Amino acid sequence: MADLGFSWEIRKNGDVVILxxxxxxTTxxxxKASDFLDLAESGDGDAxxxxxARLTGNYKRGNERHAKGHPRNA
Incomplete structure (x- = not known):
C-alpha cells in the first residue's frame, strides 16, 4: 500500500498533532492520543x-466505485 501522506508529531504535553x-x-x-501511540509503536506503517486517515475523516466515503466510471475520470 502506498503512503497516504500522513505524519504526526508528539507535543510536550502528550498531544499528538496529525499532519x-x-x-x-487534527489534534x-x-x-485517543495514547491509543494512537500504542498503534504507532507496533511498527505496521500501513495500519x-x-x-x-480514519481519525482525520479523510477516508473512503462510499462513492469511489461510482466516481471511477464517471466521464470526467475516464
Whole structure:
C-alpha cells in the first residue's frame, strides 16, 4: 500500500498533532492520543496510515466505485 501522506508529531504535553501533506489535520488528546501511540509503536506503517486517515475523516466515503466510471475520470 502506498503512503497516504500522513505524519504526526508528539507535543510536550502528550498531544499528538496529525499532519496531512505537511498541514495540520487534527489534534489527538488524552486517551485517543495514547491509543494512537500504542498503534504507532507496533511498527505496521500501513495500519498507522489507515488509522490516521480514519481519525482525520479523510477516508473512503462510499462513492469511489461510482466516481471511477464517471466521464470526467475516464
Amino acid at each position: 496531512h501533506r505537511g498541514k495540520r489535520a 489527538l488528546r488524552g486517551g 498507522v496510515q489507515q488509522e490516521l
